[in-house]
Amino acid sequence: MRINFDDLINPELHPEYEPERIFSDDTSFIDVVSPEDSTNSSLSIDPTRQPVVVVDNLHVKYQVFSSGKAVGAAGARRLLQSNMRGVRTVHALKGISFVAYENESIGVIGSNGSGKSTLLKAITGLTPPASGSVYARSRPSLLGVGAALIPGLSGDKNITLGGLALGYNREQVEKMREDIIKFAELEEFIDLPMRTYSSGMSARLKFAIAASKQHDILIIDEALAVGDAKFKKRSEAKIREIQENAGTIFNVSHSMGSIKETCNRCIWIEKGVQKMDGDTDTVIKAYQAHLKKK
Ligand SMILES: Nc1ncnc2c1ncn2[C@@H]1O[C@H](COP(=O)(O)OP(=O)(O)OP(=O)(O)O)[C@@H](O)[C@H]1O
Numbered sequence: 297m298r299i300n301f302d303d304l305i306n307p308e309l310h311p312e313y314e315p316e317r318i319f320s321d322d323t324s325f326i327d328v329v330s331p332e333d334s335t336n337s338s339l340s341i342d343p344t345r346q347p348v349v350v351v352d353n354l355h356v357k358y359q360v361f362s363s364g365k366a367v368g369a370a371g372a373r374r375l376l377q378s379n380m381r382g383v384r385t386v387h388a389l390k391g392i393s394f395v396a397y398e399n400e401s402i403g404v405i406g407s408n409g410s411g412k413s414t415l416l417k418a419i420t421g422l423t424p425p426a427s428g429s430v431y432a433r434s435r436p437s438l439l440g441v442g443a444a445l446i447p448g449l450s451g452d453k454n455i456t457l458g459g460l461a462l463g464y465n466r467e468q469v470e471k472m473r474e475d476i477i478k479f480a481e482l483e484e485f486i487d488l489p490m491r492t493y494s495s496g497m498s499a500r501l502k503f504a505i506a507a508s509k510q511h512d513i514l515i516i517d518e519a520l521a522v523g524d525a526k527f528k529k530r531s532e533a534k535i536r537e538i539q540e541n542a543g544t545i546f547n548v549s550h551s552m553g554s555i556k557e558t559c560n561r562c563i564w565i566e567k568g569v570q571k572m573d574g575d576t577d578t579v580i581k582a583y584q585a586h587l588k589k590k
Pocket residue numbers: 358359360386388406407408409410411412413414415
């Protein structure tokens with residue numbers, strides 16, 4: 297028997313399930329909802345597994361202002377006729393639906409501009425949907441403490457900053473400090489300012505700080521594309537460890553090797569449309585066949 301998604305989120309039927317509604321049709325964020333976007337949800341939940349993230353017929357649209365560049369008479373006429381006055385709508389995600397469960401590591405693949413980062417941003421609540429909903433058991437965290445770090449400070453001081461940004465107290469940061477330095481392989485450089493690090497070194501430090509936390513829902517956007525082969529192997533192992541401890545991971549990457557190493561499920565998006573969702577090898581094969589045809 298499969299549980300219907302609408303039943304699952306009904307507290308009378310399933311009081312044990314308390315998803316956090318990140319964004320939905322009825323938030324004040326939505327200003328563009330076209331009637332053709334709203335179709336009925338056909339999602340069903342596997343009752344034997346713990347759902348962690350539910351994405352239900354998600355549409356995301358961006359409003360883009362034209363650059364002011366001359367568009368030519370025909371282009372200008374089109375703009376006027378469409379009554380857009382230089383504002384263009386990019387329909388970045390067109391009806392994405394899936395249920396992510398505990399212990400899943402989901403790779404998101406697709407050509408450039410297909411909507412991968414937009415999907416991850418919608419799951420973290422950074423980008424509101426035009427229509428459709430995103431539910432999550434807890435607030436997803438984006439792997440990355442980059443914004444909290446200060447290049448002029450030493451690696452060591454940045455571990456404190458990053459740790460505090462992740463919500464640790466000072467005592468907890470001290471307990472983790474040595475492990476972070478070791479994981480990042482920065483023993484000899486940890487007292488030098490971060491701005492003197494190579495891009496690989498600072499990427500290793502950022503990854504080591506961020507991955508020191510056990511995340512319930514972890515979103516990784518191309519984080520594994522940096523670092524040398526040895527570091528890549530260790531960071532992939534770290535990701536598996538987070539996943540095994542009941543975490544759910546979303547990993548966007550153009551590296552099919554990295555997706556194969558870290559993901560047990562894969563979603564392929566092309567031009568905003570969900571092309572495939574399934575076992576990693578099968579989806580990657582189909583995607584690569586599509587690339588060859590192009
Ligand atoms: N902030 C934004 N404002 C306007 N348009 C955007 C914005 N972010 C993304 N887009 C557009 O939305 C579409 C999807 O972009 P997105 O970055 O999600 O794709 P992607 O699959 O992650 O691409 P890539 O593989 O190149 O990183 C593209 O057409 C892009 O131009």
